[in-house]
Structure formats: C-alpha cells, structure tokens
Amino acid sequence: MSGSVEHFDAVVVGGGAAGAAVALGLARAGHRVLLLDRRPRPAFNDEAPVTRVATLNAASMELLGELGVRDSVLARRGHAFHGMEVWDAHSSAALGFDADDLGLPALGWTVEHLALESSLWEGVEAAGGVLLPDMGWRAIDWRTDRIDLHLDGGRVLGARLLVAADGAESALRARAGIAVRRNPYRMTGVVATVATRFPHQDTAWQRFNGEEILAFLPLADGRCSIVWSLPDFEAERILSLDDAAFSEALRDAFGGRLGDILSTSPRVGWPLVGRQAHDYVSGRLVLVGDAAHTIHPLAGQGLNLGFSDVRALLDAVPAGAGADPADPRALRAYTRSRRLDNELMLRSMEGLRWLFGSSLPPVAWARGLGVGQVDRHRVLKRFFALRALGQDDTRGV
Template sequence: MTEPQPQFDIIICGGGMVGLLLANALATHKLSIAIVEAGGHQPGWNRDQFDLRVSAITRASQRILSTLGLWQNMVDMRISPFREMHVWDSTGNGVIHFDSADIGQDCLGHIIENSVIQLALQQRLKTFDNIRWFQPAIPSELNISAQQITLTLEDNSQITAKLIVGADGGQSWVRQQTGIEVQSTDYQQTAVVATVKTQLHHQETAWQRFMPTGPLAFLPLPDGYSSIVWSTTPEHADSLLTMDDAVFRQTLAEGFDFKLGEILETSARAKFPLRAQHARQYVKTRLALIGDAAHTIHPLAGQGVNLGFADAATLAEVLMDSVRSKRDIGSLKTLRRYERWRKGDNLAMLSIMTVFKSLFGNNNAILKTLRNSGLNITNELTPVKNAIIRHAMGLAGDLPRLARCEPL
C-alpha cells in the first residue's frame, strides 16, 4: 500500500529567530510549512523598556533581513548601529580598535533587541496562508520513513511532511530523537546580561574588556543606554545576580575600568550558562538542523544568531534549487549540499572562539605579554585588521544568495 501524500512540505520545529527566518525565506515560494513551537505566545516587543536579550547583527544578516523585506520594520521599531569596536586586555596595554570608516562602511553592524527581530519575523509570516502555526505544541514522537516524516504532538495529533528542520535551540529535541551526537565543551563561564545607562555616552561603539575570568561587553543602545554581557565564572555570575543594584552598578563600573564613567541606572539581570556545542551531522535523510540546534558558540564575538541566519539562508537556497530541478527536498543528496556549505564555516568560528576564550583566560606571564603585543601589532596592520572586520561582518567566504542581496 502506498503512503498518502504528506500534509506539509516542511515542518520547522522551533519558532525562535532562526526557525522563523527560514520560514520567511521559503514563505514566498509557496511551500507549505508547519511551525511547531513549544513555548507559549511571547508578550512581544515593549516600546517602553529594552529587552534584556539583544543581538549584534552583522552586515551579512542585515542583507538577508533586507532582501526578505524584514529590515525596515525592525528599523521602525528600534535598532542601534555600532560604527566602531574597541577591545582591550585588562592585564596589560593591549588594545585593538576597529572603525567602519576604514573599510568605507557607515557601520560595522547593529545591536537589536531579540524581541524586535522575533516580532518582525512573526508579523511578516502572518501575511502568508501557506504557513500553519502549532503553538504551544510539544512534540512527543518522531518517525522517519522513506517517503515522509511523521511528528506526533503531545495531544496525540500527527503531522506529516517531506522534511523536518530542527531549529529548536541548543537542547534540540529533534537532534536527540535522531541520535545525532554533539561535540561539546563547557566554557565554565556564565553570561550575565542587563541594560544600563552610563555617565559617558557610548559613542556608537561596541566596547569589550577581556579579563582573566572572561570578557565584559557594553553594546550601544539608543538614548545612551548599553546592553551589557559579562561572561564570568558561575560563582561570580551568581553574586552579580544577587547583589543589590547600587553594589552591582559600582562593581560593573570597576569591572569596566570606568571606561564609560559611572553606571547611573541598571535594569534587572539574567544569566545564561555558556557551552560550545557542535553537532557531528547537520543532516540525515528528511532531516536538517539549523541555528543553535546545530551549534552554540561563546557570545564574545556576537556570532551565534548570525551563523544561524546564514544556515537558514543557505538551507532555503539549497531547498529552492531542489524544488526547481524537481528533486526531493528531503533527499540526503539535497541536504548534504547544505551541510557541506555551512559546517566548515561554523566549525571555524567555533574554534576561533574557543582559542580566544583560552588565550584571554590564561594568566601565564608569557601568554599575557604575547597577547597584549599581538593585539597592538594587529591594530597597526591595516590589511589584517580589515580582513578581520570583513569576517566579523559576515562578508567573507561563500555567501548564500540572500546575503548577496539576491532573491532566492
């Protein structure tokens, strides 16, 4: 007996930023898509208060979002450009400074609240009738046969598709169901985030101070506010979270060497344990992993969601090429093209972050001297510096069509 046709072309499991970017990329192409999101409906973006979670969005991601018609809505809500980046080592005189003007760009990237990105992605999807939401919906079983995948939800309903995409974050249920292993390193750091107002204006600069316990970043927001990400030991993170506001403001100003003066205001604080993780495989027949489901990375270079957006843009391109040539979108041959394209880039970024973390977390006197002089030498080497900037902006390497401002 032949199996009935699957109900959907694609099930995207996980409606975070990366899963919804993929849905947006494919929505105009008339593929039928089910989005299965375990969480309830989020309160959305709050105009009167900055979201504690923000992302540094690269120029490559900006291009993807612009090509899909999402960028202007985000600009209309709230975004904040950063034109310069200043990084220094707390244990010596090592400094490196990047300026977008040096490479003829008006900015290096933008700091955007996650809720702004999420809302823009959701609002555009609501304009399509080929997108079906299952939310809140918790998947309980996944079966993959030769012709289709069947996803059973906790209420025992079943949905079928030609392909399932795991976009369900670092603890990916989809990844675990399919037995894909991850290579994992505990950074032994926890990131504490908060929104603060500083005495001195941030000058549209992303600031980062490297300390032996981890980096402390101040990311510029509108009206002179900054979003801070302080990666530190788990014990120190706990104490930063529980100290009262006045003590926290003083500790933060000292930790940042008063670079932006006193801390005048602080929001509530939240913490996130940090792990590097990389899936050994991104694809199997009828399955692909994207975003944090495939890789998680230290936030020090602000690359996590940008790598995820590149995954989504690349997978969308590979799938559309397959549709146009009338091939099966769930075949291993189709999906391997996506894996080959993305895995090397993601692994390279993961490795760089791990080296950075170890290099700056080391108190060895020789290493201290080397990294301080290394920063200063690199700061003077314009071609090397420009190459680093282009890489950090996501403009190096083999970019998917959407990141080249071309339609899918």
C-alpha cells in the first residue's frame, strides 16, 4: 500500500482562514504542503453578497502582511475603522476609543471570510502548495514517522505533520481522542448586513443590554454587519420576523443610535458555545483555530486568537526541506504558548459577559462606576484598548 501514498511535510485539513494561513506559512517556509477542504475552493467577486465578517486586530493584519496577502484582503471590501463605542443600556457605563488618541493608524479592520479565504488559497497555490477542495477523509493510520489520511475516493496522503483546522466540531480532534471542555452559552448570534439612516462613522458600535449584546461593525460600502447575541428562545423569535419587523426590533435594541434600519439581508443564527481542547497536540497532529478553542463573539476575538495560533505554530515549526515539521519540542512549545493565552481570553470574555449581563443593582452600579473610571483614566483605557486590539503597549502612554 505504501507505494500509493502521496507524501507531504504537512497536510492541513480545513481551508477556513486559520487553516489556509497555516498552509500558506508552511509552504512559504519551504515545506511541501497540501490544503484540503470538503467545501469548494473559495472564490471572491465584487458582486457576491456580504456574508460572514470578522473584525481583525493589528496583530492579525501583521500576520496577513507577512504572508503576503494583506493588500489582497483589504482590496476585497476590507475596511479600517477608527472609532469604537461600547455602552450599557442599564447604567451610565460607556467606553469610547479613538485611533488618533491612541496614536494608531486604525482600531481594527472589518474583513469578509470569503476575502480572507480566497486570498489565502491563492497564496498557497502561488507558494507551490497543493489545493484539494471538495474532498473529505474517511480513515486514518497513525504511524511513527507520519500519519496516513485515507480520502474519499481512495487517495492516501502521508503527512509528517497533520494540521486539524477543521473548525469547532473538528472530526480530527475527536478521532485523535482529544477531549474538549464545552460551555454552551444558550445564546445564538444573529448575523445580518443592514443599511442604517445615519452613517456608521468608521466606528464599531456595541451595546450591552443584560444578556443581549448587539454589535454594529462598519463595512466598506457604508452598511453594517451586525452580530446580535440573544438567549436562544429570543433569537428564535427574532429570526422568524419579516424584514420590516426585524428592522424595527433591531433599531429599538440599538437604542436608535444609527437611526432607522433602511434595509436588511436575510438573517443567520449561530449557536454560541465556548470550547477549549484539553491538549492542542497528539503525536504528529496539531489543532489550530476553532478546532482548538471557541469563545463568545462579544469582543470579536475568535479568529484573532486563531491567527495567534497560526503565528505561534509557524514560529515553532522548524523551517526548510528535511526538517521534521512535527518535532515534538516544537509542538510542545506551541501548545504551551497558546493554550494558556486562549484560556485567559476565554475566561475574561466570560467575566465580561457576567459583568455586563447582570441586572443586579449592585453589579449595574459597580459596572457604571468601574467602566466610567476606565473611560476617564487615559493610561488604563490605553492599556485595555491595546490588549484587545492585539497591540503591544511598549511605547509608553
């Protein structure tokens, strides 16, 4: 059987943004790489409707720059924003950030998943990697010097390093026997693209209303991508509304901050679950992105954490032909550097959700006081902003 095996330094399963970025980085470092996804190859065109959007921080944009795709992603309807407004419906708590005040070129970038994925796939191809869309796998042989992946249709890929970037319900993670801690929030993220009466002012807006969290993210064409986190039962009701009733409910939930909702795309609901894999490595298999962890989208950090995994993995894996990309010391270093960081972010998002989600009067009062203090205190505010934006605060304040 060994004669029919196609050998690669690394096989990446999952061509979402995290997996495609790993594949590109490894291919550029001189490894023989194959990127496989069960979906068709992502292809961007200007007429395609806006669907999934993410806000990226400066660290993620820097990674895209190093991978040579930053310009292509931004040219595909990417948008830099310079302001951020966060407020609480039940207290005076409010935080405002401005890129100029912080001495930054932007506070973040709204980018579409399709723009990211199509640019990264093109990069993998240009760097000599092999692309295999529309393909799934059905069996695995764990060997000491490689992992054999048996594909639908009979091909067998031999991987010295197998990267599981196959998303939150990772089948590879399950097959490797890696346990995962799950925290279902019993919330759904309702996502839509909307046009508003007043301009978004290149600002990311977020309103906390008890358990409900509503974000308006600015898009290049003047519309906003909204993420509305709601308890499951309420999300079910909101998802069943027609366009007019949904637009009205959305305007009210946002306190009318950007005026009437003039038009809306169809709505999509995402179940929100926090997850953390107990280990990120099993022999020659390594987890990245949502396969390793998922968090509440309230701070728009999920993919940013995924890109931090990518950066750490690319830094750890020895470069160049002949080097073993699954060197155990390198993979241990990767797990050490990422698991703790992701756990801290997971827990701080859960803490924030509790702080803003509670309508108990003392908590509401403390939150008004605490957040007000942060807003008035230049040093603290800069610290919190830069941490969330993936910026290193080494330039002083």
